[in-house]
Amino acid sequence: MKLGDGVEQAIHSVLVLSGLAADGVLAAxxxxEYHGVSTSYLLKHLQALAGAGILQSVPGPKGGYRLARPADKISLLDIVLAVEGAAPAFRCAEIRQRxxxxxxxEFSKAPCAVNAAMLKAEQAYRAELRKVSLADLxxxxxxxxxxxxxxxSCAFLDRHERRQPHPN
Structure with missing residues (x-):
């Protein structure tokens, strides 16, 4: 299984955001710049993370991103699913019918052994990602x-962190 580059970028970006002050935000x-990646590509993933409730997007010229919930309440699985989507990595195309x-x-009504094994492996993979919180990293x-x-990270945040009050 190959996860896209966006997963690594998203995990490291969320880790950086976990170091912000309570009223801090960081622009995309x-x-x-911090990770040496494309802003437009990273922005797509930051928006997905915000849509999944992992990040909060603060609009405006002094806006940016911050965690939407505590680091110990964000799992690696949350981030992977936000970036890659919830669909299983293995999708049976039922080639036995070709x-x-x-x-x-009638023999294709139940999943074949290949599909069952792949789904079982994915469940184990997801269970392991679910166990690891951002705080654990x-x-x-x-x-x-x-x-x-x-x-x-401290030197970078000292230069780039913006202060935005948290909504009550």
Whole structure:
């Protein structure tokens, strides 16, 4: 299974947004700059995340994006489904019905073993993504990598974070 680049961009963008102050927002262009990606491509995913209730979009020239709910209430599955959609990765086209010796239609009323196995694997994959919250992905600032990530994001947020009051 191959997830689109938008999934990685969305997860990392939501992680950056989790570091904002309660009244902070970050413009899509700033997030795109931070990750070195296309603003228009990232914006499409940010809008999908807002539509899914993961992000809040704050309009206006000083607007941007922030988390719509706490980081511990956002799972990796929430983000993947917002970006990729809820349809299963494997879609049975019932090819047993094609070719020179197709199976009779009555044999295609129930899923074949291939479809059943693929759906079972997808359920396991989704269950694992559901277990991991955004808060679980926060880096340990005591490690060299965690300290470097924290230093980079703090410096960036200091320059680009905008203040917008949260609606009551």
């Amino acid at each position: 262009a700033a997030l795109a 070719g020179p010796f197709p199976l009779a239609p 926060e880096t340990d600032k005591a490690t060299p990598l965690g300290a470097a990530i924290n230093q980079r």
